[in-house]
Amino acid sequence: MNIRRAIVAKFIAVAGIAGVLLIAPASAIASPGLATADLIAASDAVAASATCRVMSIMARKEGGGKIPASLELLRTQLRSDQFAAYRSFELLEERRIVLRDGKGGFAQMKIGYDVKLNLLGRDASRLKLHLRLIAKGSAKPLLDADYSVLDNGMLLVVAGMRDRGRALFAFQCRATS
Amino acid sequence: MNETERAACAYFDDELESVQREQFEARLRNDAGLRDQMAAWSSIRELVVGEAEAATSDLADARFEQIWDQVEASLDRPSDARIPSPVSRGLGARLKWLWPALAATAATAVVLFWWSGEGNGPDSEVQVARATDTAPSIAGDPTSPRLDGGFGAPVSNDLQIDRIEFAGRVGQIAKIPGAKGTTTVIWVQEEPQPFDSERSL
Numbered sequence: 001m002n003i004r005r006a007i008v009a010k011f012i013a014v015a016g017i018a019g020v021l022l023i024a025p026a027s028a029i030a031s032p033g034l035a036t037a038d039l040i041a042a043s044d045a046v047a048a049s050a051t052c053r054v055m056s057i058m059a060r061k062e063g064g065g066k067i068p069a070s071l072e073l074l075r076t077q078l079r080s081d082q083f084a085a086y087r088s089f090e091l092l093e094e095r096r097i098v099l100r101d102g103k104g105g106f107a108q109m110k111i112g113y114d115v116k117l118n119l120l121g122r123d124a125s126r127l128k129l130h131l132r133l134i135a136k137g138s139a140k141p142l143l144d145a146d147y148s149v150l151d152n153g154m155l156l157v158v159a160g161m162r163d164r165g166r167a168l169f170a171f172q173c174r175a176t177s
Numbered sequence: 178m179n180e181t182e183r184a185a186c187a188y189f190d191d192e193l194e195s196v197q198r199e200q201f202e203a204r205l206r207n208d209a210g211l212r213d214q215m216a217a218w219s220s221i222r223e224l225v226v227g228e229a230e231a232a233t234s235d236l237a238d239a240r241f242e243q244i245w246d247q248v249e250a251s252l253d254r255p256s257d258a259r260i261p262s263p264v265s266r267g268l269g270a271r272l273k274w275l276w277p278a279l280a281a282t283a284a285t286a287v288v289l290f291w292w293s294g295e296g297n298g299p300d301s302e303v304q305v306a307r308a309t310d311t312a313p314s315i316a317g318d319p320t321s322p323r324l325d326g327g328f329g330a331p332v333s334n335d336l337q338i339d340r341i342e343f344a345g346r347v348g349q350i351a352k353i354p355g356a357k358g359t360t361t362v363i364w365v366q367e368e369p370q371p372f373d374s375e376r377s378l
Contacts (some may be wrong), residue, residue, distance in 0.1 A: 054329050073331065077360050080353045108332075128339075135367060138344070143365050145341040154331035154360055160367025172328055 015032045049100040050119050050127055052173040056111045059158075060165040063088020076171060077156060086166065098176075104130075111167050112136045114161060127148055127173050133157060151175050185211065189218050336361040 057071065059078075067075050070091040072087050097105030097117050104118035118130040126148045133143040143157060152174045159167040178186075187193050188201045205211055335358055336352065347366035351357045 037252040073329070076355045077353050077362070080355075082351055082353055133365075140344040141342070142343070142344050142367060143348070143363060145343070145363070147336055147341075147361075148339065149336040150204055152328065153330060153336055155336055156360060156362040158362060158364045161366070172331055174328060 007071075011135070031135075047120070048102065049098070049120070049176050050129075050173050051176045052097045052099065052117050052129075052171060054095045054097060054104065054107055054109070054115050054117075055170040055172075056092060056109045056113070057168040057170065058090045058092055058163065058165040059083060059086040059168050060088045060090075061086055074154075074156075077154075099129075099173075111162055113142070113167065113169070115169070115171075116141075117171070117173075120146065122175055127153075127175060129171075129173060131155070131157075131171065133159060133169065135160065136158070149173065181211070185214065185218075189215065331357070331360070335359070338363075 001128075013048040027033045055071075057074075065087050067078055067089060068091065071078060071089055074089075077083070078086075083089075093110050093114075095107045095109070097107055097115070099105050099117060099119035102119065104116055106117075107115045109115060113136060114134040116130075116132040116134070120130050122128065127150075128146070128148040130146050131143065132141040132145075134141045142159060147155065149155060152172065154170055157169045157171070159169065160169070183202050184193070184197070188198065188205075193201060207214065212232075338361070341348070341350070341363070343365055349364040351362045351364065353362060
């Protein structure tokens with residue numbers, strides 16, 4: 001039985017390698033590879049999209065000082081001196097905003113803010129983004145900023161008081177294909 | 178403090194020599210008032226020592242909690258890390274003889290796919306883009322199970338702010354240093370929220 005398996009495996013392996021050796025050069029001769037222009041166009045199409053994660057968090061001065069598991073990725077930041085006045089953190093909502101081909105994305109957060117994000121551009125490693133954070137009922141954005149960040153990098157924004165706590169937002173964007 | 182009280186204090190603190198101790202104990206047996214006083218001191222000491230021990234035990238727990246938090250904080254665990262289960266290892270080991278064949282077949286499939294799609298290069302990208310255009314901009318559903326979606330823990334952020342405007346009264350940009358770089362925090366002081374009231378005109 002084992003001998004049969006070994007024979008079958010070797011046959012498939014030989015067939016596969018033969019396929020690689022025969023088909024790849026043939027296709028390269030028939031059409032001398034993908035044109036460089038095609039590759040650039042494809043990479044441009046990939047570059048023009050990103051996905052952003054928006055987390056709304058409530059920071060309160062009361063509580064046991066524990067970081068919930070849902071906010072584990074922000075442990076270092078929430079434990080820092082910047083947030084020393086706050087004893088509890090609660091992840092209220094997490095949304096995804098897909099940014100594509102220069103189109104902006106929009107999310108109405110339940111905490112009472114609207115988030116507008118736009119992908120302004122991207123180079124090899126950085127995303128350039130336009131962020132607007134608008135308090136519900138307000139005409140003017142509370143925050144209006146252009147920033148660039150490494151892929152998968154994070155920005156924290158601490159906004160106003162809501163429900164006996166401070167509204168906090170985490171924005172994390174990554175390039176997508 | 179008289180001689181008796183001084184001796185009582187020394188006895189209570191276990192500072193008497195053996196001879197003096199025996200003399201004091203003989204005196205203690207005949208003096209009910211002295212026994213009451215020693216009993217009172219003992220009660221006070223038990224209370225004080227008991228409180229201190231309780232406080233010490235709480236402190237030990239708190240310290241342990243703090244140390245554990247520090248250990249957790251220092252762990253570098255990407256959230257998308259996957260620990261292979263023993264079951265999958267066993268399966269892999271059992272199918273070890275098949276891996277070369279699978280690898281060769283996969284390589285062939287990749288080459289065939291590349292070859293067959295060669296003529297459509299840029300068009301296929303456009304088709305993908307158009308197909309995904311129909312998807313809603315907001316893909317997140319807070320009620321659905323949370324999926325990481327490939328985000329994972331933030332990497333070195335190295336964020337640069339090119340332009341910023343605050344509608345509120347005050348804005349501040351701060352940096353949080355970390356093992357993987359700094360994280361930028363923008364603090365915005367919001368204007369007081371307007372509220373509806375029957376008195377407001």
